[in-house]
Amino acid sequence: MAIISCPSCLSDNDIHLGADAADGTRTFRCGECEHTWGASVAPTRSTSDRSPFEMARGRFATAPMLSPERAARVVRLKRQFLKNEPLPTPEVDEHRARFQHLFSAEVLATCDPQDLKDFATSSIGGETGTASIYSRAWNKLGADEAAERTRESIDYLLRGPDDIPLEDRLTHLIEEDVDTAMPGFKEPLLTKVLCVVYPERFLPLFTYTAEGTGKREITESVFGLHLPAKHDATAMQIGRLAVWSNDLLLELVGDGFTDTRHAAAFLLWDKDRAGARPLTSVR
Structure with a gap:
């Protein structure tokens, strides 16, 4: 049986079927990172083709999951932190x-x-x-x-x-x-x-x-x-x-x-x- 993986975060853990697109193709939404895509580009792999290592890696957090609000906060604090040069070690x-x-x-x-x-x-x-x-x-x-x-x-x-x-x-x-x-x-x-x-x-x-x-x-x-x-x-x-x-x-x-x-x-x-x-x- 083929499984559908998110092309953004590679997770196959929480994939949802979305509304049909205007051209009649189906869309999918990843519950992990909220990425949406059309069925025509959805990569599918047989479960036998993916090792437990690969499947676990696909369920781990990725950088695109970071919210814009949290990213902006980190950038602001990083700018403040970098004003001071690190001491030599x-x-x-x-x-x-x-x-x-x-x-x-x-x-x-x-x-x-x-x-x-x-x-x-x-x-x-x-x-x-x-x-x-x-x-x-x-x-x-x-x-x-x-x-x-x-x-x-x-x-x-x-x-x-x-x-x-x-x-x-x-x-x-x-x-x-x-x-x-x-x-x-x-x-x-x-x-x-x-x-x-x-x-x-x-x-x-x-x-x-x-x-x-x-x-x-x-x-x-x-x-x-x-x-x-x-x-x-x-x-x-x-x-x-x-x-x-x-x-x-x-x-x-x-x-x-x-x-x-x-x-x-x-x-x-x-x-x-x-x-x-x-x-x-x-x-």
């Missing part, structure tokens, strides 16, 4: 350069275990929460084994099998679905690895959901878009939500910032000034 820049080099395939395999522990326990570049679980696991396993498992976790995240998307590799490590996962080296630290290696793509916001600093909460407060909760047993898994929310925020926040750290600082600043309830619900 040489310590953070040095930290990122150091670990970009260390996480390369050639260096990671033979790096000093202490370098890996330094990364996991350092607050430079952003707070990732307590490292107590990681430190206890490090002491229990011993430096050599703990370092090897940390190396394997980082390598799997960055250079895992090509047929497993980054989002799903992140889920596997967070949920310890792979044997090499290191206890305590979870979502915040794994996201920090991504921020170090891909600084132009990943915002230094290290959790999908957390009071005050989670990407889900920021998206709701700043942009009025309500993102789904994590569901282990469905396609909305934590790694997918973490990456997709990052990509959405990066698109929504736009340009004008010196880097992703600057953009993240704006989002946190804006969140503290936002109070409106979410305008669009995304299942």
